[in-house]
Amino acid sequence: MSAMPALTVYGLSQCDSVKRARQWLQSQGLDYSFVDFKKTPPSAAQISAWAEAVGWEALLNKRGTTWRKLDAATQASVIDAPSAVVVLAQHPSAIKRPVVEVGDRVLAGFDEAVWPDALSGFLR
Template sequence: MYTLYGIPNCDSVKKARTFLEANSIPYTFHDYKKEGISKAKLTQWSKQLGWENLINKNSTTWKELDEAIKNDVTTQAAAINVMMEYTSAIKRPIIMKDDAIVAIRFNEAEYQKVFL
């Protein structure tokens, strides 16, 4: 079973969910807005991808952060603190199976390789 992490109104999350459902791929949805995200999970992801690859610097949330907050994100610990407080600043969707990230963001060609 896969777990898809994201927020429901994100276009990339919607595309990912549509792809999974259209291909009968079972998954559970973890809504950052309602459920939050743990420090342990962000640490695990950072080890797999690097914290720099988890922050969505193109997101409205990131762009609207105070410059001092953004400038302080120079370490994994600082990045995790920001991502825990501002979950919309995390790239999405992130899809996991067991303890491994199998996909980040939505790319149909990549999804076809991973899931089909």
């Protein structure tokens, strides 16, 4: 029997979406590791890989406080994946949370309607 790929959750420990996602994972009996952006910010290479996996538009949280507090010039500079990666590397709190890596899959944001199918190999 092959081992399950590791499940890693990235985000901010105080973020409500991250809290809900972690509670959901626990309620499903899923083991995961958690990486807090405040303590261990993601690298530009990691953000680039996430953007490639889910699309930079899905990774960028334009509804969040961090994005809204950025100056207009910074916001306007985000026009494609490379420019989004630069801004997200400087402001990891503007990343849609949580980001979940499971094997070669990446999920951005918590969606209770999508996660059961996306994580079906992990559910008991």
